[in-house]
Amino acid sequence: MKCALSMIDIRAIRESEDEVRQRLGDRGQEVNWDRVRELDATRRDLVTRVEERRHRRKTLLGEIGIQKRAGSPDNPEILREVEELADQIKHDEAGITPTEDELNDLLLQIPNIPHETVPVGVDETSNIECRRWGTVPELTFSPEPHVELGESLDILDFKRAARMAGSRFVVYKGDGARLERALINFMLDLHTQQHGYTEVIPPYLVNRAGMTGTGQLPKFEHDLFHIPSDDLFLIPTAEVSITNIHREEILGESALPLRYVANTPCFRREAGSYGKDTRGLIRQHQFNKVELVSFTKPEESYDELERLLTDVETVLQQLGLHYRVATLCSGDMGFAAAKTYDVEVWMPAQGVFREISSCSNFEAFQARRARIKFRPADGKTEFVHTLNGSGLAIGRTVVAILETFQQEDGSVLIPEVLKPYMGGLDKIEKH
RNA sequence: GGAGAGGUGGCCGAGUGGUCGAAGGCAACGGUUUGCUAAACCGUCGUAGGUUAACGCCUACCGAGGGUUCGAAUCCCUCCCUCUCCGCCA
Numbered sequence: 194m195k196c197a198l199s200m201i202d203i204r205a206i207r208e209s210e211d212e213v214r215q216r217l218g219d220r221g222q223e224v225n226w227d228r229v230r231e232l233d234a235t236r237r238d239l240v241t242r243v244e245e246r247r248h249r250r251k252t253l254l255g256e257i258g259i260q261k262r263a264g265s266p267d268n269p270e271i272l273r274e275v276e277e278l279a280d281q282i283k284h285d286e287a288g289i290t291p292t293e294d295e296l297n298d299l300l301l302q303i304p305n306i307p308h309e310t311v312p313v314g315v316d317e318t319s320n321i322e323c324r325r326w327g328t329v330p331e332l333t334f335s336p337e338p339h340v341e342l343g344e345s346l347d348i349l350d351f352k353r354a355a356r357m358a359g360s361r362f363v364v365y366k367g368d369g370a371r372l373e374r375a376l377i378n379f380m381l382d383l384h385t386q387q388h389g390y391t392e393v394i395p396p397y398l399v400n401r402a403g404m405t406g407t408g409q410l411p412k413f414e415h416d417l418f419h420i421p422s423d424d425l426f427l428i429p430t431a432e433v434s435i436t437n438i439h440r441e442e443i444l445g446e447s448a449l450p451l452r453y454v455a456n457t458p459c460f461r462r463e464a465g466s467y468g469k470d471t472r473g474l475i476r477q478h479q480f481n482k483v484e485l486v487s488f489t490k491p492e493e494s495y496d497e498l499e500r501l502l503t504d505v506e507t508v509l510q511q512l513g514l515h516y517r518v519a520t521l522c523s524g525d526m527g528f529a530a531a532k533t534y535d536v537e538v539w540m541p542a543q544g545v546f547r548e549i550s551s552c553s554n555f556e557a558f559q560a561r562r563a564r565i566k567f568r569p570a571d572g573k574t575e576f577v578h579t580l581n582g583s584g585l586a587i588g589r590t591v592v593a594i595l596e597t598f599q600q601e602d603g604s605v606l607i608p609e610v611l612k613p614y615m616g617g618l619d620k621i622e623k624h
Numbered sequence: 625g626g627a628g629a630g631g632u633g634g635c636c637g638a639g640u641g642g643u644c645g646a647a648g649g650c651a652a653c654g655g656u657u658u659g660c661u662a663a664a665c666c667g668u669c670g671u672a673g674g675u676u677a678a679c680g681c682c683u684a685c686c687g688a689g690g691g692u693u694c695g696a697a698u699c700c701c702u703c704c705c706u707c708u709c710c711g712c713c714a
Contacts, residue, residue: 240673240674241674244673247684248683253694254642254694258643258694258695261695262642275695276694443634
């Protein structure tokens with residue numbers, strides 16, 4: 194019998210539903226709690242009954258075996274009872290499958306429980322700013338948006354990309370392509386060499402089970418690009434691939450924490466964001482992102498979240514980009530997250546901070562779905578905690594760099610740390 | 625895509641239609657012995673669900689799903705995956 198797959202622990206609901214619901218707050222509004230409770234009870238009733246009958250049947254079968262060996266004739270009484278039990282078991286089992294399926298469907302729809310330090314709120318207005326780093330760059334001229342800058346420098350080509358693939362795609366060209374590549378390499382080197390992450394290059398296509406494990410499915414299928422012929426999905430973030438590296442594994446305690454970094458393209462349908470950020474690199478169907486993922490013991494995950502955030506901030510600080518950090522409120526967090534920090538970079542042309550990284554602790558939410566456990570030295574296996582953060586989204590970093598370091602003549606200075614990755618080039622200018 | 629082989633516990637590796645949840649070995653853990661290490665010896669040593677205050681007990685699982693049978697890891701079917709060879713290809 195399959196175990197009940199869940200994202201929040203069914204036992205927690207069974208034993209302290211009130212507390213679970215209270216902590217979910219607004220996030221638990223849509224859940225049909227009565228049905229969950231009912232299905233759980235039904236399932237347990239059926240399972241208990243089936244197991245009792247199976248036990249009885251097993252005993253009888255053993256007796257038949259002994260009699261056969263002794264050469265005794267068949268006992269019709271026993272045979273009849275065995276048959277009856279089989280029918281009853283079959284009948285009850287037929288009820289278990291749909292019960293479990295419905296229960297799992299309901300449980301998979303329940304978002305994660307926010308951590309107690311998460312501010313309560315319904316939208317971004319309740320997010321809490323933690324800190325700012327740097328200052329708004331002082332320009333003696335009015336800053337050009339990255340789209341105009343990129344096109345006049347002939348490093349970004351949105352028109353030709355649209356011709357071949359539609360809107361929300363781009364062709365990077367010349368120093369633009371090189372800048373993108375330089376950023377990827379700089380971030381990967383920083384995280385692997387200074388911050389202790391192991392680089393991986395994972396699959397960009399993932400199956401249904403993988404997407405369910407990290408929480409994209411079943412609820413957010415409409416946000417994903419899907420390949421029907423093979424039932425595979427293009428990853429919306431490397432988080433999916435990396436977290437699934439250890440799906441259905443029991444890790445040794447000494448192996449934790451595990452830290453991975455990957456640069457991958459990310460593919461998002463952006464359904465429902467029509468009209469939002471239609472121009473430029475901000476919101477693309479395909480973009481590169483360097484992603485950090487950690488697997489930790491439960492008691493260490495919140496320290497790890499702070500560490501992850503620090504690693505992400507280091508990237509922005511070394512690039513010299515002005516940013517701020519906010520703790521997301523309960524209503525603004527993603528489905529799977531227990532706590533999230535957003536890192537927002539200053540975009541001079543728009544004059545606003547825009548998200549460039551999101552760092553989350555999923556606690557055991559993904560681990561439970563993906564069945565990722567570890568074995569403590571003393572006791573029973575436990576679910577690990579998973580975390581991830583963008584370190585950083587490359588396209589948006591390009592935007593920030595172009596706009597922040599632009600010069601009045603339309604050229605763009607290359608940040609010091611990137612120069613080695615740009616072959617010593619110190620600015621991008623018109624040719 | 626074509627042909628063949630195979631999928632058993634952390635690993636290796638037996639296995640027969642009926643006390644097989646599964647021999648044996650390795651690894652791991654605990655202990656005895658030991659100046660230390662090693663060796664040797666003894667013991668423990670899968671996952672999940674149900675039940676119990678707890679010790680424990682019960683059930684399921686030998687790639688997945690069906691079928692045959694009183695009974696299946698063992699026989700049959702379908703699917704998935706891995707490996708080898710051929711073809712194709714970056």
